[in-house]
Each structure stands twice: as structure tokens, then as C-alpha cells.
Amino acid sequence: MESDAPLLANRADFRHRLHDSGLIVSGHHRNQDGIRSQSTSNGFRVDPLPIGSGHNAKAQYSERPDDYVNNMDRLARKFETSRKFVPKAVVEQVADAKIGFIGYGTTHWAIGESRDQLREETDVKTSYYRLRAYPFTDDLNAFIDAHERVYVIEQNRDAQLRQLMKLELTPERCAKLRSVLHYSGLPIDARSVTEDVLAQEGFEVAKKTVHIATVAGGGMTGGE
Secondary structure, three states, X not given: OOOOHHHHOOHHHHHHHHHHHOOEOOOOOEXXXXXXXXXXOOOOOEOOOOOOOOEOOOOOEOOOHHHHHHHHHHHHHHHHHHOOXXXXXXXXXXXXXXXXXXXXXXXXXXXXXXXXXXXHHHOOOEEEEEXXXXXXXXXXXXXXXXXXXEEEEEOOOOOHHHHHHHHHOOHHHHOOEEEEEOOOOOOOOHHHHHHHHHHHOOOOOOOOOOEEEEOHHHOEEEEO
């Protein structure tokens, strides 16, 4: 089989041959919002072909520092532009509620049940902000402003969502944020959320204890 290596002697030749064959179509225009216009891809057509460390505004390979800076600045504009188009949060605002919950993903079901528990067992009313996309939109600020304390409920150890919020919020809004974290390896449950919130609100909450018992064969078992 004859080698194609001589035909691909350099990147420019490679790109030109792909253009001539119709395998790629480059979009040359970038709008002021930072989002580059895309040509319609069809079948095996790919737009654009990523080669090397970077490209300039005409989709040409480049290692120029100013082109790299322009790309980074364009990504920042694109990030800000996307705030207008990402899915809006689902907000349930409860009258007279001083506490707000913020959650996302599979925390939704535990949060809903926990809100019922708080309302029925301790008469604590809560509002709920169900985040559906990132970057954040302006309604997040409005939700935080409407409450005295806001609990960010997430299933990780490091409060990752809360940390992202703190990068953008004012110090006054950051001061309202509290974390409810679940990372035991088990699915998040409503009672864990309820007890964590009540403890932070100053309610007397029974402490969980683990009882260890010896069983036949020298093994051990644990439970609450």
C-alpha cells in the first residue's frame, strides 16, 4: 500500500487537502458576543479541525501570544453571553419564608421531602431554588436577597457549588450562604437534610450514634 506521508508533509498542506476534499469547513466570523459562527456540519464534515496549540480568528493555526490572548478573552465573553441562554432555575418562593434552599440534580427529591418535614414538624417555611444550569443568572441574586439564610444542598465533600457562588456573589450575599453536604456514599435522604438544617438553625437535634456489636464468627455490624 502506497504511503500518504509525503502528501502530509506539513500542517498547512494537510488542511488545504482536507478543505479541497470537503472534509472540513472553517468558520471565519466571530460575533461580538464571543461565539464563533459555525458552518453546517454534514456527515463526515468537521468544523473546525483542531490542530496544534491554538488558532486565530480565521481558524488558522497559530502560536502567537496575541492570538492566544484573544482566544482567552473571547471565551470570557462567551461565558457572559451564555447567561442569557442557559435554562432558567425553577424557583418556588414561599411567602414569609426566611430560609431558602438551593439544590440541583438528584438532590431535588430529598429537598422536597425535607421541606415538607420542616413545615409539618417544626413550622419552618422554606423557599426553593432549583438550579438547572451554569453560569448563574441574575435571579440567583434576587433569591438570596429575599431570604435571611440560604442553604446550599449538595452531594460532595467540598461544597463545590457554594464555592462557585462565592466567586461571583457580593460579600453580603456570601454571608447568607450555609452548606448542607452529603457524601456518605449512600443516596441523599430527606431526614439528613432536615436534621442538618435544624441543627444549624439552633434546634435540638438527636445525635446519630453507631452501635457496634459482635456477631457470630467474630464479625461486626453497625447501625444507628
